[in-house]
Amino acid sequence: MTTVSLIGFGEAGAILGQDLAALGLKVYAYDRLQETQSTRDAMHIKASQSRVQLCESITEAIASGDWIISAVTADCALDVVRTAAPLMKPDQLFIDINSVAPSTKREAFAIMQRYSIGYLEAAVMAPIPPQRLKTPILLGGERAGFVAGQMNQLGMNVRPIADEIGIASAIKMCRSIMIKGLEALTTECLSTARQYGAELEVLSSLHQSFPHMGWNDGLPNYLISRVAEHGRRRSEEMKEVAKTCRDVGVASGMSQAIVYAQRNLVDAMIDADVDYKKLEPFDWTSLVDSLYGSPFAREASAQVRAAERGSSSEE
Known part of the structure; x- marks a missing residue:
């Protein structure tokens, strides 16, 4: 039976670990946050609840698994590869599920090749929490077909895309321009509309133009919540998306703007x-009001000031 070691035990890693452990697989994990005193206890509790064995070091985690699954933030993806490659053995497999540019995945593949370590790229094509193991994943690399079959036997939803590294990631990155761009546009659009008291008419107009999207239902809350909860991580991913564009000579202005928009909301929340x-x-209205003030409160305040001016003039 395959054993799995997760490098990164955040949202994606924890869900995969918990569900794979529930199937009877032996699952290990390491996350750099466990080295921080303020987060160490929480990491151990989460691992215990998931029936995942938390390793004391990345070296221990890598030594423990047949499959090494890297699920870290985009800015750490290559650091994990550089650390893992010399520690791995040829019979182990490195599966890179990080959201990074095709060229970054190819660089990771080249590092693993120098140590004769098998490498697969995986592109996670939807948020993991709702569907968990059933989340669609694209797999790329020479062993993609074989490993996809093994994963699907575990109840996963994995599709091999190509023997070549980079194509699966390109699909993911290009999709992110649209998905994370829509999140950023919605956040900016409705935050501004709210300040003018125009949000209901704006949403009504969007619903009339795109009646099947859910502008009159839960879509605005969902899109803005993704930025509010994960904007920092998503801004790092969008840097890789911008790189994906530049690597093939395409202007990346929209992707770079999305980097700023995703990060800006999180920074505003911190401030x-x-x-x-x-x-x-x-x-979403509660969040916007907490950041920029309620337009209704401003209107009431303006009315009070107007009444006070009127009273003063009568005197």
């Missing part, structure tokens, strides 16, 4: 001391 967890159940 205003707004904790995402305290916003649940999430309502």
